[in-house]
Amino acid sequence: MPPVNPSRGMRDFLPADKRRRDLVLDAIRSTYRSYGFDEIETPVVEDSSRLHAGLGGDNEKLAFAIMKRALTVDDLRAADAPLDLADLGLRFDLTVPLARFYASHRGELPTVFRSIQIAPVWRAERPQKGRYRQFVQCDIDIIGEPGALAEIELLTATSAVLERLGIERATIRINDRRILLALLAHWQVPIDRFDPALVIIDKLDKIGVDGVVAELAEIDVPREGLAEQLGELAHADWSIGRAAPDWLDTEAFADLVALRDAIPGAEIEFDPTLVRGMGYYTGTIFEVAHPDFGYSLGGGGRYDGMIGRFLGQDVPAAGFSLGFERLVDLVTLDTGDAGGLALVYDRSLDPVDLVRLQGELVARGRRVRLERRAKNFSNQLASLGAAGYTEFAAVREAGVSAEELEIREIG
């Protein structure tokens, strides 16, 4: 027999899990919709050339590759590299597909397009606790709005989602790519080492000040005074604006203060060491942090140059992606099934009668499961209760009508 577990790093969802996940996704979807975002869908599969166009950062290396059809053994012998045999792949994020989608359909979309994408992505990572090879992302993006309105809408709608889901203690950390670049310039980092330097600074949480200083030295960023400045950065908050150190891009900082003040309901922290992995960000960057997790619940930012890679013409854009798998564990939303009714029937009864009776009850708006009476009846009721059924009725003779049923509560 073949093995019966899901493939490595993938998961099955049983009815209760599936139901809970779908109700949480519906809450996210309807909240974003109320703020005027519209849901779209793109195929799970994208052309290899698009997945490996340099827009996915390190995630490109994690893409599952789909083999060309009708390959021969000669094709295998002739190939220069494994990827020569692949023409398609599974998407590793929802941003690359969105950029392609927008470039393809721009004429059919509003001038300012607010998209929702709620869908799985795949990454061939080494599976570990809480990290899966198929997982759901919830992305919103605003394409075509160059002003701060985009950031305010993204953060307001996402705060509303967190509130709707009953997630407390989440904070939004923000920074601006311009602040990071000014900092690197201040440290006299050569421009060709900006990207690796940012990757190193991004590790501050994990490797600490000394680790960052050491790794920066390896790429020839001089260490004089760096440790003190990094220590200061790691503990920086909004009060840094009053001191206005000479590395601070004050214009970008003022924009962040204005953004914070625009969203009074949310807890927003300034973090000048916040990097976010993707190289395509051009302005504001943000991340949702929660004390229960070392990783962020999501993040995003402004990426004005990226759509142009597919469109041949720059279009301003900003987006926010929630990592659903971490989020769903925090949700306190009630996902119970009100009104489930089990008809517990005796084996001898005519199935035609039973389904007719079920149909009468369904027509009255009930959710009804037919359930053959088990030998251990109290066990059976406990299982029904666990499956979300709140009531049952015993059916012991033929021809019973819905009115004649004696409906009892479970539990």
Add this chain to the structure above:
Amino acid sequence: MPPVNPSRGMRDFLPADKRRRDLVLDAIRSTYRSYGFDEIETPVVEDSSRLHAGLGGDNEKLAFAIMKRALTVDDLRAADAPLDLADLGLRFDLTVPLARFYASHRGELPTVFRSIQIAPVWRAERPQKGRYRQFVQCDIDIIGEPGALAEIELLTATSAVLERLGIERATIRINDRRILLALLAHWQVPIDRFDPALVIIDKLDKIGVDGVVAELAEIDVPREGLAEQLGELAHADWSIGRAAPDWLDTEAFADLVALRDAIPGAEIEFDPTLVRGMGYYTGTIFEVAHPDFGYSLGGGGRYDGMIGRFLGQDVPAAGFSLGFERLVDLVTLDTGDAGGLALVYDRSLDPVDLVRLQGELVARGRRVRLERRAKNFSNQLASLGAAGYTEFAAVREAGVSAEELEIREIG
């Protein structure tokens, strides 16, 4: 620039399409749920060994194969066949994953498990009008019920779905694998040619009686009297029970009559030439036909032996699969968005004010899109109307409250 179309045979869904599809899927889901079915989810990706275990019929050849990670050029040189380089693949149906899921989780599921799966599948078919490489199937299955109750529930719930979607003129054609096998025995077809003979009979619609007779002759099924019998079969209906020709398995036929009578609301036809492609069916088989389509809208049947391939122990099962892509085109369900409100604002206004105003309206249960006033205002209103917005309000000065807005209808 990379190309911007979806990959060959795949589709993007714009907001109106996506919304319509989701509302139809919700209607299907909630109707099946009301009949006591529970939704599950399995990964999009399955191990190659499971996809190529002989349970998928011709669809196995259409599976997209996913390459092993970290392959080297030496691996390519050493491979005996392209599939040696693949360890995973995209599922081509929802039945193989269900059988694996059930074998893996049986202990956590009810004795009789009624599942819903609503999810995409992938087949590397030559794309043509109305046929896609990624498409959604809606499957229900009942595992663990050996009696006719399973078939009655499947057909009753599916009839309720078709009614809920407003699909009229659909008929359900039924047959029984036992009737087909008795027919082949009557024709003295050798048992080792049953499968190819059924594949040929399945083509009766397309190649006609003469075509079937000719192809049967090619596999040495004698042609004497065959054309007359086939002609008779192609026009058979329930009245054949009165004549009871000697090829008819009368016990199986009586079961079909009882099944028909159990579902008074549905149009059910007997079709002794109905085959359904999959070899795993063991009893009743059915198909939903609609006069607008040459293909069926869906189908299914009893497959008592299949789950055992994964479990090592036979479990009775029957299922029904609706092809969503054909169905959605027939649906007359109203999918309009009631209550969408566009705030049409002047460029000069403060975005903080605008988002605050939006928030006030969202808190009152409205769906609100912020929309910068365009030069051509009547065009803009027409686009908003097409996007499902029914009302708008102009915002021309700072600090307007929700009460002060003058809300007008669009159109």
